[in-house]
Amino acid sequence: KVTDKPVIAVYLTHHHPDHFFGNQAYKGKAPLRALATTINSMQTEGGAFADNMYRMVGDWMRGSEPISADEAVSAGKLSIGGHDLEVIAAEGHTAGDLVLFDHTTGVLFAGDLVFNHRAPTTPHAKVAVWLETLKRLESLPFKVLVSGHGEVVTDKAAIEQTADYLNWLVTTFESAAQKGLDMTEVMQTPIPERFKTMSLVQSELRRSVSHLYPAIEQQVLKDAQQ
Numbered sequence: 594k595v596t597d598k599p600v601i602a603v604y605l606t607h608h609h610p611d612h613f614f615g616n617q618a619y620k621g622k623a624p625l626r627a628l629a630t631t632i633n634s635m636q637t638e639g640g641a642f643a644d645n646m647y648r649m650v651g652d653w654m655r656g657s658e659p660i661s662a663d664e665a666v667s668a669g670k671l672s673i674g675g676h677d678l679e680v681i682a683a684e685g686h687t688a689g690d691l692v693l694f695d696h697t698t699g700v701l702f703a704g705d706l707v708f709n710h711r712a713p714t715t716p717h718a719k720v721a722v723w724l725e726t727l728k729r730l731e732s733l734p735f736k737v738l739v740s741g742h743g744e745v746v747t748d749k750a751a752i753e754q755t756a757d758y759l760n761w762l763v764t765t766f767e768s769a770a771q772k773g774l775d776m777t778e779v780m781q782t783p784i785p786e787r788f789k790t791m792s793l794v795q796s797e798l799r800r801s802v803s804h805l806y807p808a809i810e811q812q813v814l815k816d817a818q819q
Contacts, residue, residue: 598674602626605662606704606741607687608634609714610642616660627662628682630689634717635661666691683730685723686713692730699736706730709743709751710790712797713758715804720759727756742792758788762798766806770813776802 603619605627606612613635616625627635639659647654668682681692686705693702705714706726731752738746769779780799788794 602673603662604666604680604691604693604702605631605635606691606693606702607631607689608638609687609705609716610639610646610659612705612741613639613662614642614646614657614659616662617658620660624664625660625662626664626666628667628689628691629665630684631687631691632662632665634687634689635659670696681729683726685719685726687717690726694733694735699734700739701730701733701735701737702739703730703741703752705741707738707740707751707755708758708791709738709740709746709754711742711792712788712794713755714797715762715801718804720763720805724756724759727752727759754791758791761785761788762801762805763809766802766809767813770806770810776806779806 600619600623603616603623603625605616605625608627608631613627619625639661643654643657643659646657666680668680670677670679672678676698677696679694679696681694683690683692683706690704690706692704692706695701706723707730708714731749736747738749738751740746740751743751765782766779769782779802782798784794784798
């Protein structure tokens with residue numbers, strides 16, 4: 594619908610179902626490419642993702658299959674359709690986050706490493722690594738930023754917002770653990786004014802508590818015992 598050019602390759606940024614469950618539309622028509630780590634995650638977790646989505650949406654999932662990428666790619670440069678592209682192998686949001694930078698046009702496809710006015714999801718996150726990756730992306734000479742969720746932008750504000758939110762999340766959880774708060778109490782944390790316009794921020798905060806808080810609690814207890 595957006596081009597009369599043939600689709601000659603599909604690049605998958607990471608293994609979350611909202612980013613790879615459309616693969617079956619291209620299976621057998623174009624190579625499905627991803628980082629090797631991402632392919633492994635698609636193969637080991639795809640079935641569970643599908644089961645969970647069937648439970649949530651029922652018949653709307655009929656016929657949907659978790660098709661894994663079938664061609665592993667590494668970091669490096671390539672040329673497609675007159676565009677000088679660079680595959681950047683990163684991590685932080687998941688164990689394998691593929692970023693695609695078009696040096697010809699300055700467009701940076703950041704995947705879910707960057708969320709724009711939408712609360713980041715954290716089921717496979719390593720926040721410290723994620724924050725370092727965001728610094729790397731911020732240093733790139735991009736002109737247009739395509740985040741995994743949110744509108745296309747021409748500045749670094751979405752990267753800065755994502756980093757700000759992740760820093761707040763970790764600081765808040767560490768402070769709560771030091772106070773001995775349980776998970777239910779942490780889920781009631783007030784959202785700062787600067788994040789209130791982010792989509793799904795309250796529900797993603799609750800999810801992030803379940804994803805991240807137990808490990809932070811453990812670390813705080815370990816530090817206290819030393």
